[in-house]
Amino acid sequence: MADLKTNYLGLTLKNPLVPSASPLSQDIDTAKQLEDAGASAIVMHSLFEERIEEESRRHDRFFHQQDIGHAEADSFHPTPMEYESYQDRYLEKLQQLKSHLDIPIIASLNGTSSDGWIEYGKAMQQAGADALELNVYFIAADIEMSSQEVEDRYLTLLSELRSHVSLPITMKLSSQFSSPLNFIRRLEQAGANGVSLFNRFYQPDIDLETLHVVPKIHLSTSDETLLRIRWIALLYGHVNLSLAVTGGFHTAEDVVKALLVGADVTHLCSVLLENGPQQLTHIHNKLTDWLDEHEYESVEQLKGSISQQNAINPIAYERTNYIEVLDSYTSTSGVLR
Ligand SMILES: Cc1cc2nc3c(=O)[nH]c(=O)nc-3n(C[C@H](O)[C@H](O)[C@H](O)COP(=O)(O)O)c2cc1C
Numbered sequence: 001m002a003d004l005k006t007n008y009l010g011l012t013l014k015n016p017l018v019p020s021a022s023p024l025s026q027d028i029d030t031a032k033q034l035e036d037a038g039a040s041a042i043v044m045h046s047l048f049e050e051r052i053e054e055e056s057r058r059h060d061r062f063f064h065q066q067d068i069g070h071a072e073a074d075s076f077h078p079t080p081m082e083y084e085s086y087q088d089r090y091l092e093k094l095q096q097l098k099s100h101l102d103i104p105i106i107a108s109l110n111g112t113s114s115d116g117w118i119e120y121g122k123a124m125q126q127a128g129a130d131a132l133e134l135n136v137y138f139i140a141a142d143i144e145m146s147s148q149e150v151e152d153r154y155l156t157l158l159s160e161l162r163s164h165v166s167l168p169i170t171m172k173l174s175s176q177f178s179s180p181l182n183f184i185r186r187l188e189q190a191g192a193n194g195v196s197l198f199n200r201f202y203q204p205d206i207d208l209e210t211l212h213v214v215p216k217i218h219l220s221t222s223d224e225t226l227l228r229i230r231w232i233a234l235l236y237g238h239v240n241l242s243l244a245v246t247g248g249f250h251t252a253e254d255v256v257k258a259l260l261v262g263a264d265v266t267h268l269c270s271v272l273l274e275n276g277p278q279q280l281t282h283i284h285n286k287l288t289d290w291l292d293e294h295e296y297e298s299v300e301q302l303k304g305s306i307s308q309q310n311a312i313n314p315i316a317y318e319r320t321n322y323i324e325v326l327d328s329y330t331s332t333s334g335v336l337r
Contacts, residue, residue, distance in 0.1 A: 002291035003298040004284075006040075008264045009131045009168035009194050009242045011104045013040035015287070016259060016299055017280055020196075020246050020267030021045050021108045021135065021172075024277070026093065028100050033277040035101050038284040043267065044097065046108040046135045047090045047124070049116040055086050087120065091127040104130035108172075110137055114160045121165045131168040133196065134158070138174075147178050154183075155190045162191030170194030170242060174201060175227055185239055194242030196267065197228050197235075219270035224248030229261050233317050236262030236307035252286030262304035 004015035018041045024030050025044045034042060084092075097105045107129035111117035121132055136157070140150045154171070162169065169191065175198040177183045184195050205216040225248040232243055245258045246267035255266045271279055296302050308314045 001288060002296055003300075004288065004291075006264050006299050006303075007242070008041070008244070009106075009170055011041065011130060011168075013104070013265065015040045015284060016255065016263070016265045017284060017287075018043060018106075018244070018265045018267050019272055019277075019280070020269045021133065022269045022273060024269075024272060025097065028093075028096050030277060031097055032100060034272070034280060035103050037277045037280040039103060039277075039280055040265075041104040041106060041130070042097070042101070043106040043133050044090075044094060044108050046110040047087065047120055049109075049111045049113065049120065052085070052087050052116070052120075053112075087123070091123055094124065094127045094129060098128045106131045106133050106170075108133045108135050110135045111157065114157055117157050117161045118164045121161045121167075125165050125167050129167060131170065131193075132161075132165065133170050133172055134161070135172045135199065136174075137199065137201065139201075151177070151183050151186070155186060158187060158192060159190040168193040168242075170196055170244065172196040172199050172246065174199050175231070180231055181235055181238060184235060184241070188239050188241050192241060194244060194264075195235075196244040196246050197231050198247055200224070200247050219274060220248040220250070222248050222250050222254050225254050225257065229257050230317055232258065232263050233261035233307045233311070236304045237309045252283050252290055255283060255287055256290055256302070259299055259302045260304075260306040262307040264303070 006013050006016045008018070015038065017039060019025070019034050019039050021043045023045060024034060025042050031042055094105060094107055105128075107124040109117065109120050109124065109132060111120060111134070117134070124132055134157075136154055138150070138153065158169070158171065171187055171192050171194070173180070173184075173195055187195065200220060202215055202217045204213045206212075207214050225245070228245040228247050232245055235243065242264050243262055244265045244267055245263045246269065249255060249258060249266045249268055250271040258266045268280065268283070271283075291299070291302070304310060308317045311317070
């Protein structure tokens with residue numbers, strides 16, 4: 001049977017199937033089910049700095065009101081010493097995951113300020129995380145902000161955190177950069193150990209009855225993998241980073257494609273939310289079958305063999321393919337046939 005081992009962020013993982021950040025890691029039993037189903041590591045749901053700040057504002061208001069309230073009611077209120085913050089709860093969950101599971105636990109941080117990134121990153125390291133994933137959900141909505149400034153923001157946050165944390169750090173990125181490969185190389189130079197391509201952002205929608213703008217979450221489909229596959233294929237061999245894909249990976253075939261272009265791990269989220277942790281076993285078994293049927297001895301043997309550098313037709317990952325693809329539509333499909 002093929003050897004599924006892979007190296008990711010300096011960790012030796014028993015296979016490339018890693019549940020990505022999601023509510024599934026909030027519950028220890030569910031996380032345990034993921035481990036039992038074959039997950040080789042788990043990325044925790046993110047700690048959001050904005051939520052810490054919001055909680056701290058509420059907390060300040062509450063204790064301020066208590067100060068000016070009725071003395072006899074004071075004993076009913078929690079004292080600041082008894083109060084368990086959102087951050088404490090996150091770190092406690094991380095410690096519980098570490099003590100109940102044998103697989104590596106990757107903590108995830110969504111910070112907004114460099115002080116926040118450093119403080120929470122250090123706390124995650126102290127709490128026992130095996131690695132850190134930085135989920136930078138930044139929308140460049142300011143028309144005055146140039147692409148250089150956007151990139152510098154990431155690079156500054158990363159290099160400041162790097163100087164305070166010795167854990168492996170991976171950056172979960174959006175696909176919306178002018179020159180993703182160049183930017184990723186600069187992330188490597190600033191101290192990143194890996195990248196995860198690409199986060200899916202939840203798009204605002206318009207409710208036509210109320211005319212309100214409403215956030216919309218929908219789960220992915222396998223169609224979304226192709227964007228990730230192209231960019232990992234282009235990146236592979238140009239950087240010395242661990243590579244993860246996230247976004248649309250639902251089947252063993254999706255996972256095989258990610259490995260062929262050079263990914264070290266495939267993150268799974270929507271497929272597990274839809275079908276439950278046991279689906280991971282199904283993907284695992286199908287992946288093993290595929291490797292055996294195609295006479296691969298290991299995942300390592302597969303990795304990067306159809307990246308742009310190694311593909312028979314490397315140009316297919318670039319624009320040249322564009323005209324051919326458009327032409328193929330008129331010649332093969334739809335009403336134009
Ligand atoms: C309900 C839900 C919660 C999520 N929470 C987080 C999170 O806390 N941090 C994060 O970095 N990504 C989060 N994600 C994004 C996923 O980790 C994943 O990157 C994304 O959904 C794409 O993968 P998929 O197509 O397999 O779902 C979440 C996704 C969903 C659907």
